[in-house]
Amino acid sequence: MEAIPLEHILLLGAVLFSIGILAVITKRHAVVVLMGIELIFNAANLNLIAFSRYDPSLLQGQLFSLFVIVVAAAEAAVALAIVLRVYQHFHTANLPDIVSKENS
Amino acid sequence: MLFYIFAVLAILSAGYMVLTRNLLYAGFSLLITLLSVAGIYVLLFADFVAVVQLMVYVGGVLVLILFGIMLSSRVRDKSVLSESGNKVWGTLVGGLILMGLCYTILHANISALPWLQTTELNVLGLQKSTVQSIGIKLMTDVVVPFELASLLLLIALMGAAYIATDKPKA
Numbered sequence: 139m140e141a142i143p144l145e146h147i148l149l150l151g152a153v154l155f156s157i158g159i160l161a162v163i164t165k166r167h168a169v170v171v172l173m174g175i176e177l178i179f180n181a182a183n184l185n186l187i188a189f190s191r192y193d194p195s196l197l198q199g200q201l202f203s204l205f206v207i208v209v210a211a212a213e214a215a216v217a218l219a220i221v222l223r224v225y226q227h228f229h230t231a232n233l234p235d236i237v238s239k240e241n242s
Numbered sequence: 243m244l245f246y247i248f249a250v251l252a253i254l255s256a257g258y259m260v261l262t263r264n265l266l267y268a269g270f271s272l273l274i275t276l277l278s279v280a281g282i283y284v285l286l287f288a289d290f291v292a293v294v295q296l297m298v299y300v301g302g303v304l305v306l307i308l309f310g311i312m313l314s315s316r317v318r319d320k321s322v323l324s325e326s327g328n329k330v331w332g333t334l335v336g337g338l339i340l341m342g343l344c345y346t347i348l349h350a351n352i353s354a355l356p357w358l359q360t361t362e363l364n365v366l367g368l369q370k371s372t373v374q375s376i377g378i379k380l381m382t383d384v385v386v387p388f389e390l391a392s393l394l395l396l397i398a399l400m401g402a403a404y405i406a407t408d409k410p411k412a
Contacts, residue, residue: 146246147282148352149344163331164332169311177256177275183295190288203288209391214303216398216405219401232325
């Protein structure tokens with residue numbers, strides 16, 4: 139099996155990163171914004187692992203991506219708890235509605 | 243080639259996640275994206291990271307997200323919808339970032355970097371799996387970040403449980 143070119147992996151990471159940015163900017167529901175952030179984490183991990191393939195004995199990219207996954211899991215737990223709390227308080231999870239209710 | 247199948251699958255399902263208005267469809271297409279990324283990790287000789295991706299993301303984070311969708315929306319008679327706003331600015335910023343990244347990647351001539359050319363691409367050699375070396379690394383070189391990660395998970399668990407509980411009105 140010939141090797142996958144490094145540029146193609148990096149381009150895939152770039153596309154996933156841009157889609158994550160798009161989801162974070164355009165979506166109004168807080169949970170979908172979180173999903174976009176998870177997509178951004180995945181793009182970063184993809185780049186780390188693509189470069190870790192050239193790092194034969196150290197495997198530092200894979201270790202770093204493991205810690206990124208752990209931090210992303212902790213972030214998702216805390217953020218979803220905050221979303222649930224905000225939903226109980228404002229009875230909506232739409233971010234513009236939350237902002238307008240906060241100001242009124 | 244298997245990589246391109248996974249890549250197209252990941253991009254298509256991520257695009258569907260952005261385009262769809264149904265929250266549950268978005269969650270399940272994110273599931274397909276995460277599974278394809280795990281497959282790409284296997285192709286890049288990162289089997290342990292692929293397994294961790296399956297267990298933590300697909301098994302943990304996505305279940306949390308589905309719980310969040312179920313609990314933070316009224317699911318009575320209609321399907322859960324999410325409107326999108328800022329479409330022009332979002333597309334503009336996302337497209338500009340994508341163009342900038344692609345330009346940089348294609349013009350940086352990354353494959354000619356000296357430390358990439360001097361290394362063997364067949365990284366594992368006789369060793370078939372990265373699990374043992376990652377385990378040794380975790381217990382020797384990066385043992386302090388490892389313990390800090392465990393502490394962070396404990397703090398996040400307690401904080402999430404504290405935030406999500408019903409507090410009596412003061």
